[in-house]
Amino acid sequence: MTNSSSPDGVMLTERPSGRSATTGARARMSPRRRSEITWALIFVAPAVLGFVLLKAMPILFSLYISMTDWSAVGDAHWVGLDNFEKMLFADPLFWRSLQVTAYYTLVSVPVSMAFAFFLATLLNQRIPGLGIFRTIFYIPSIVPIIASTVIWLWMFNPDFGLFNSVLGAVGIPKLQYIFSEDQVVPSLVFMSIWGVGPMMIIFLAGLQEVPKELYEAADIDGSNAWHKLVHITLPMMTPTILFNLMISMVAAFQTFVQPFIMTNGGPNNGSLFFVFWIYRKAFQDSQMGYASALAWALFIVISVLSYLIFRTSNKWVFYRGGDD
C-alpha cells in the first residue's frame, strides 16, 4: 500500500541522497509527506474499520448464511441453493410480497415524483409567502415515521376517521382503506405523497438551475407554458428526475414500518411488503438462512432495476456539456 505514489504527487519530494538505499517509496518520502499519509490513515481508520466490520463482513456472512438452514441457535447446515429454490418454487408468499412491493413502488414512485415536481414548480413562481409555503410543504416529511403511521391509521379509520367523514359529506359511501385487501396499497401510496418534502426541495433546486435565457428565448418565439414545460423544463430537469427516481425507487422497495405498524401485512397479505416478509422470517420465525436468501433476492431485484434505469438513462437524460 505504501509503495504506490500519490495520485498527483504534489507534495512528494524525491531525496536521491537520502538515508542508505533501503529502496521503496517510504524511505524516499519527506517526513512531512510520510506524516500526512500516516495521519490520513489514522483519520480514516474508524470509517474503514466500520466498513470492514459492519458492511463487508456482514455481506460475506449473509451470503454464507443464505446457503444454510441456520435458525440463529444450534448448528448451521450447508444447503447450497435450496433456500433460493424454495423461494422460487415453494413459497407463494415470496411471490405475493414481491407483487405487493412492486405494485406499491410502481404506483407510489411516479405519483409522488409528479406531486413533488408540481409543488416545486409552484414554489418556483414569484408569489408572496414562498418561505411559508415551502416550510408547510416540507414539514410532513420530518414527522417521525412512527408518528405519521399513527396519524394515518386514525385518519383511515373507517368509522370515525377523517377521510370517510369527508366522503360522507359529499355522499360517497364509506371506504375501508387499509382494512381492505384491494384498497390497502392505494391507501399507502396516498399516505406516501404526504412526505415528498425532500424530493420537492431537490426538484426546486434543479428548477432554479435552468438558465433563464432559455425561457426568454421561448417567450420571444411565442411559446406557451406547456411548450416551455415539455421542451425546456423537463429536458433540463432530467438529471434531477433520474436522481429522485433512483432514490425513491430504492426506498419504496424497502417499505417496512407502515405495514408493520398499520396492517401487520394484512388484510389477507394485501400489504405483505417484501422487507416485512424478511423481518417475519428472520425475527419471528428465526429462519435466518431463508431470510438472508430473501434479502439477497431483494438486493438482486433492486440492482437489476437500478441497472436498467441507468442503461436507459442515456436515452432520456440530458446533460449540459462542460457543466461540472
Next chain:
Amino acid sequence: MSAMENDTSIGDSLIRNTPGVNKRRLAFLLCVLLSIAMILPLAWLARSSLMEMGQIFIFPPEWIPNPFAWHNYPDALTTIPFFLYLWNSALVVVPTIVGTLFSSSLAAYAFARLNWPFRDQIFAVLMATLMLPYVITLIPTFLIWSGLGFVDTYVPLIVPHWLGTNVFYIFLLRQFFKALPKELDEAAIIDGAHIVQVFWYIVLPLSRPALLVVAILSGLGAWNDFVDPLVYINSSEKYTVALGLSQFVGLYTSQWSLLMAAATVVIIPVIIVFFFTQRYFMTSITMTGLKG
C-alpha cells in the same frame, strides 16, 4: 385584523405589478389550498389529542374539542412510561451525534484535504455502500451483535455511528471541506502547524454550519429510528420513545386521544429543531441532490 389586511395588500401589489398576473394568482391559490391539505393530518392529530373519548367517536367528526381535554397529555405520558423512554432515547441520541461528528469529520478531512494512496478508490467503495439495502446487513449484523452478547443493550445502536457507517455524512462534510480554500492549510503547514492542528483549529471552526447539519440530521435520525431499536431492544424498560410509541399502538388502539397525545409529544421536539435550523436542512438536501 389590520395586520392581516396589510399582508394581503402587500401580496396583491406584488402580484399585480409583475407580468403573468393570472398565472401567479393561480399558483398562489394552489399553494394556499395545498398548504391546508398538507397541514390537515397534523390538525387532525392536534384536535384528536385534545378530545374526550365521548367526542372523538362522534360521526360526522367535530373539529373543535369541547371541552379541551388537556389531561390527555399527562394521562398519555403516565400510561406509557414516557419519561423513562425519553431518557433512553437521550442515551442513544447523544452518543450517536458525538460519534457521527467524530468519525465522519475525521474521515471527511482525510478524503477532502490529505493526499494518500488509494484515497479516491477507498472513498468510492465507501460510497457504494449507500446503495446497499439495509436488510442485507441487518440480519448478519444482528447475528454478530447477538454472538457478542450485545443484544438488548444500546451498543448496536451507537457503535456503528462511531465507525462512520452512515457514509452520507462523510460525503456531506467532504463536499464542505473541499470548498474551503486550500491555501489555509498550506499557510498553516508552512508556519509549522501539524495536520491535527490544521484540522482542529482551522477546518473544524470554519465548518460549523456543515457540522451542525450533520449533528441535526444524525440526531433526528436516531430519535426517529424505529427498526434498529425494534430488532435489538427486548426489555420494555429499555425502549426508546419511537419504539415505546409503537407498543402503545398495539396495547391501546381504542384510546385514540391518548395515542394522539403521545404522538404529538414525539413530533414536537422534531418540529422545534426543524424551525430553528430550517435553512441548514434545506441546504443539506440540495447538496445531496445536485452533487449526488
